Amino acid sequence: MSKEVKTQAEKSSEKARGNGIVNPSGGFAVFYTPLYLAFIPVTSYLTRPSGILEKTITTTIKYTPGLSTTTPARTIPALSALYVFFTFGASGVFSVAGQAMSRQSGLDDSNPREFVTQMRGLPQRLRSAHLHLMENFAGFALAAALAQTLAPGDRQVVNLLGLHVLLKCAVHYPAYLANVPPVRTLAHVAATASVINVLWRLAVGQ
Secondary structure, X not given: OHHHHHHHHHHHHHHHHHOOOOOHHHHHHHXXXXXXXXXXXXXHHHOOOOOHHHHHHHHHHHOOOOOOOOOHHHHHHHHHHHHHHHHHHHXXXXXXXXXXXOOOXXXXXXXXXXXXXXXXXXXXXXXXXXXXXXXXXXXXHHHHHHHHHHOOOOHHHHHXXXXXXXXXXXXXXXXXXXXXHHHHHHHHHHHHHHHHHHHHHHHHOO
C-alpha cells in the first residue's frame, strides 16, 4: 500500500515538474493577494487632504525644473510628467548603464539586449527595477487619465496618485537597487493599492 502511495506521489511530482513546477510550496505566494486590498484603507489614511503627503507632493512639483508654475488643477499632468521621465528616461538610462557594467567589453550597441540573461547583481537589478516600473505604469496611466477626466479637483484622488509616484520612484526603486526585499515589496503593494483606491473611488463617485 505504501509503495502504491509512493508511486502516486512520484507520478504527481513528475507531472508537476513536467509542467515547470519544481517547488510546489511556492504556490502559497498567491495568499499575499489580499494585501493589496488590506492596504487600501492605509492609503486612504495617508492621503487625507491637507496632510503631510499633500504638502510633499506640492513641494516636489514646485521645486521640479519646468513644473514650478503648475497650478493645482494641473497636478495630475505634472505627476504624470515626473513619472514618465523617471520610468522611461532616468531608470531606462540606469538600465543601459547596468548592461554596460555587466560585460567586460561594455555595451554592445548593435545588440544591446543579447546578453541580458547573463546579467547578475546590481546590473541585473538596474534592469529589473526599470522593467518593473514600466510594468506598473499602465495602471497609473489609466487611473490618472480617468481622474483628470472625472475628478480633477478631488484632492484625495490626486494625493493617491501622488502617493503611487512617490512610493515607486523614491522608495521602491532605491530599495530594488539596494536589494532590500521587504521595503521593496511593501512599497509596491502600497503603490498598487493606491491606484486601485483611485479607480474604486472614481467608480462609485466618491
